[in-house]
Amino acid sequence: MPGLKGSVMRDGILKDVLRSISQGVLIADVDRKITDANDAFTAITGYSLREIIGGRCDFLQGPETSEETIAAIKAALAERKEFSGEILNYKKCGTPFWNDLSISPTFDEAGELTGYIGITRDLTAYKDLEGTLQDYAKTNEWIFDRAGAGMVIHAPDGKILAMNPAAKAILHISDDPTGEDTTSERWYFVREDGSRMPEAEFPFVVVMRMKTAVRDMILGSRVAETGATVWLRCDGYPEFDPQGKVDRVLITFSDISKIRSLQLKAERDRERFALASVASNTIVFDWQIKSGDFWASDTYSVMFGIAPPSKRTLDIIPDYVLEEDRQKYQNELLAAIGEHQGFLVRNFRYRRPTGDVGYARSEYLLHYNKSGDLHRIVGSKSDLTEDYQRTMQLRRSEERFQRLAKLSNDVVWEVDLETEELWLAPEWRERLGLSSDLKISSLNDWLDIIVPEDQPRIRKQWFEALHSTARRRYAEYRVRGSSGYVIIEDHSAIMRDDDQNAVKVVGYLRDVTALRSQEERDRQSERLEALGKLTGGVAHDFNNMLMVILGNAEMLGEDLQDPELHSMVELILTAASNGAELTSRLLSFSRKQPMLPQPIVLRDHLDKTRKLIRHGLTENIELEVELPKNPVSVEVDPSQLDNALINLAINARDAMPTGGKVSLSVTRKVVSRNDTVNSIGLEPGRYVVISVSDTGQGIADDDLSHVLEPFFTTKPVGEGSGLGLSMVYGFAKQSGGDLSIESEVGKGTKVSIILPELLAKSSPTVVGQDDRAPADLTTVLVVEDEEPVRESVIRRLEKFGLHAIGAENADHALELASEGIDFDVLLTDVVMPGTMDGFDLAEALRMSLKELKIIFTSGYPPGPVWAQKFRVGTDCFLQKPYTKDQLLKALMEVQAGNANAAKRREN
Template sequence: MPTSDRQFRALAENLPTLCWIAGPDGYIHWYNRRWYEYTGTSAAEMEGWGWQSVHHPEKLPDVLERWRASIASGQPFEMLFPLRGGDGVYRPFLTRVSPSRDADGAITAWFGVNTDLTDQMNAEQALRDSEAKFRTLAQAIPNHVWTALPDGQLDWFNDQVYQYSGAAPGELDGQSWAAIVHPDDVAAIANGWAASLASGASYQAEFRLRRADGLYRWHVSRAVPIRDADGRITRWIGTNTDIEDQKSTAEALAHLNDTLEHRVESRTAELLQAQETLRQSQRMESLGKLTGGVAHDFNNLLQVISGNLQLLLRDIAGNAKAERRVHNAMAGVTRGAKLASQLLSFGRRQPLAPRVVNIGRFIRETDDMLRRALGDEIEIETVVAGGLWNTQIDPGNIENAILNLAINARDAMDGVGKLTIEAGNASLDDDYTRLNPDATPGQYVLLAITDTGCGIAPEIVDEVFEPFFTTKADGKGSGLGLSMVYGFVKQSGGHIKIYSEVGQGTTIKLYLPRTTESEDVVVPAVAGPVEGGSESILVVEDDAEVRETSVATLLDLGYRVLQAKDAQSALSVVESGSAIDLLFTDVVMPGPLRSPELARKARERLPGLVVLFTSGYTENAIVHGGRLDPGVDLLPKPYSREALAQKIRAVLAKRN
């Protein structure tokens, strides 16, 4: 027997670990006493490959594979696996095996040691359980609870600290907690904390902590050291207790006049803030009404221009120069219509037609459109969470919102960078909505758009949703893009939040209300030739120029056309007995009889009649809660000849 083997055996017989020796081929020919004591086996049972009987059958194939690979490669073997004791219980062992080589490098034997990790793993689990109990208790305590490392670096806070301060998890770690301490108190706190760290004595101090709304409240902080068996400090555990009320009472007794003055000032500030909030709400309401009225007249004007240009285009067919000028004018009409739509959107006056949509599928379907709009230098990544909820949203408007945000991101990245679009489920709780009063608690589908652009300066980040505010150069933007997205999301019952850091990029999160309804199946419109018909259409429009243009367009499409200047006149035409297949009426008209009432009365007299509304601004006649009434067909102004023709045929098809 080689000397090294004898030495190993002599040493191994007295070790508390399980030891063994194998030949170059892995055939085990010797075990120490501790092995037989633990496994309750005999040498005859264990010799060779008999050790397999005390291995867990589920782990054995992996052990064999690893052990044979080591034998083949000559490399040391190390693995954690369970071994069965004589009592039938499997315990975790860490096995390390090393080869012994001769002078030529050939393996002469393998020396193995199995170390029982049961106590170690139990101790680690006990530590984890203890830590979990501490965390559970600390989360249940209404006070602030925190822990620090032996050097004084704070490394954990309970949820009450984050809820109070409004900070995100991790933001207060290390020395960053000083950011929420009143500036006048920082120096004294730091000196006291340093003294406790040096002496190991308990810590106590009173100071002011900033709340999420910016107000400071007095707290008393206490911390005690936790020591190990050798007396070394392993951790500090601290609490902060709100003593603002006690402080206020003491100050009130000592300085009654100052306290009264402070209360008056505080109450005045609250009233001023409430008045400012009310004024802002009233301003937005007034602005919404103003934009609605402007959009109505503007869209009527655009309809006259657009309709006549389209009719003129047919008259000048073949004259390339004239056609080019008309097309240029039509492009201006399109831009004007977009501006009017943006005005209505930020004023929350859009007639939304929501559908049940799966946002994940929706953004995947817009991928090609975004890539064409952003160019090859923008990398687009789409991340959709599993089990995504549905939302009820206007598909056209959410597509415009995504495109608007993507184009803004492209400009912020100067045409080169990465755009990430993420969709997932989110719940806004009372804690969040308390810090964001414009949000409503509930479940939402979260759509987040992140760029790697220049970011937005902190002093203007709160202004980016204001109408006509823009950071772009003159002539590069109307300042209505983000405000349009904001208005659409709010009108849809959602919430919008922006996060930005200069030089790092921007994330805009859209929270869209969840619905439990099944996704609507949307059949895409099939583009085809413009078709007219021979049916009879009653056109009701108070604006003479708009009416004349609409009638001319319908006649050009082959329809028989009747016309009326208001709802009362239109009802007279209906009652005259004239054959009418479709009522094409403006929504907003003068007179005592409103368009929805005209539609109802006309259907009573002509049961087969179908109705198509048109408007530049619907007010609340056929839109309630920001959404088109069920069963209502609307063609927004200004509309093209093609759009009118297709909508007329679609509405007439409903008679069948």
């Protein structure tokens, strides 16, 4: 039973498989009698299963079935082998069909034949298609051989598969090119411009590259035997295989040599005519007055946008003439005819095809017959619109240029290199500070007014710029102005022709004298500021050391009884005082500060200044100083006066490289209104003249009038800024005075600073001989970060009979105050380590100690910010190092200042 069940199952599965496949299946036993068939077999043959069961397998054969095929089937079956092949069979209805037949013998496990399985597939449709394709192939071959167009079939690698007779005839080929590819020397193609066509542009190569059809390619094929060119119009078509790859390429072409020749001739004629019309932008016309016949060239419609009329009469005004000009246009023609004029020229406006207004000129040649009647007008009309627009644009551009030139502070200029004519913007003399009677008409005229020192450099630069390919040029130089030298910044653009020859230069000039002066002042300021910071730091430390030396030496001198030892102490005190004075003057010289005039006695001040001057002179130069016997006072900034005198001394030194003598003298001068010296602008009154003279080279007359100009110098490049005398002159003018210079070449120079004399001078405060501090002062808090300085000051205060308390910084001082330590005076250093300086400390203590007296001290000179924090009238400042007298005087001043402040509050 299990075996039977398995057999049944296998039979069922087999039937399902037979039903599902699309080929016809036939099963037969060893005697070749049919035992089963699937539905596909019955559908193909038209027989039912009942009709064929038990029958033989060859029942589909018929009269046209091939005997050879039948014999092949029998031979295969006899040898128990498989047969596969095509055979013509017949359906039940008698219709023949091509059967793709496969017969396979089946065997059991012992190898015994058990039957046959036949597979049937209807090939009738494929056979019909194959026949159709064969018909197409024959037709195509017939067309290919007889077509008038040339045809070439290429393989994908370029080899020629076939070429039709027409192609051979067109290309003048007598042999068979089959198998050749595109690289063959046979193929010599040219482009339309006559140049040889590279292989990459061959029609076949283009089709292969683009993988699409190309059409209307024009090329020429060179005939090897004659050298003539056959012109072709080519199309190319790719054919693709089932995988989408190009399988073949068909190139078709026709001979267009004759057509092209005619076409080229026509194109040349049209081109010549078109070029003539466009070039002249002119309409030519012929007007027969009696008949009204009117003819005009094709440019008529181009210019006016309408076709020319075939007829025209004198009373008709052309529509293209602008409405506002129509009557004037007509009246001019009628007037010319009425006066029998032979020639008429007139300009008019017309409406262009684009709708805007155009400008034109007409020229008429009027012909009259023997009776004097007008019978013909021949003429032309020229379009002037572009010329008019260019003219108007140029005019507007010129107007804008003129407005900009007037508004700008710069001076715009232009030079035509062909005529050498130079144009300068209006008011160029005033803008550049040049003489009003200066006349400049050429580039050479301009170059001539450049100072001799700069002229060779600028002329060379001009030559190099114009004879190169440079497009831009920049220069800076000096020219002689109406009141000295003017520094000019010159920017320009060089215009060149097609051969790179310079034809025109345009640019602008700018007066940068003030700018350069400011830049130099800024550089000088930076240098002085750096020097001030350096010397300030050094002087601060040096002053602290001098403070210890000076204070202790003073106290030591008070206790010494031995005259010799006392004399030695005096030497120490003098040396310390000289050191302090030296650092003070170095700081004054190096720092840039506003004018701080104060009364000074020149005899005392210059006696000290001579030391600084002496240091600035070489050993081979003698210094002679003549000071007035009687006191002479002026009110000036002492440091600025020192700077001025040192500048003059340095100039004198540089004028005497081999040695000589510098003299410093002071004299008095009274200036009246009628005095000739007053021509320089001094107010009448009494003046003091401080003169510095030398025995040097002197100043040439040409240079003497320019020595006060900023940046003017006669020294070699790099050895002078040209600012020294101008700064001295500025100091004298700011101080209410002036400057005079006398010089003679070979004998020397004398520069005099003229300053107003100070006639009334307040008497200095005299400190009493008693070294006791004011009685109502008891305790001083000394805040100083340098311990030796702090201890020295404390000892000195104790000598004054005061109680002194020391603090090393602001935080320590505030700590002492918070502990209830009582003190009358705060003597504090300004610059200290920590978060608070002396001013901050003073403000903090004033919050709780309203009557606190404050003395500030520092090794640095007072700065501009200090004045904002310093209370004038109550506070006092001591410059380190200071003497006991200066300290005692400061104590008295703060005591007096607080008392006066208290009175003011009471009032």
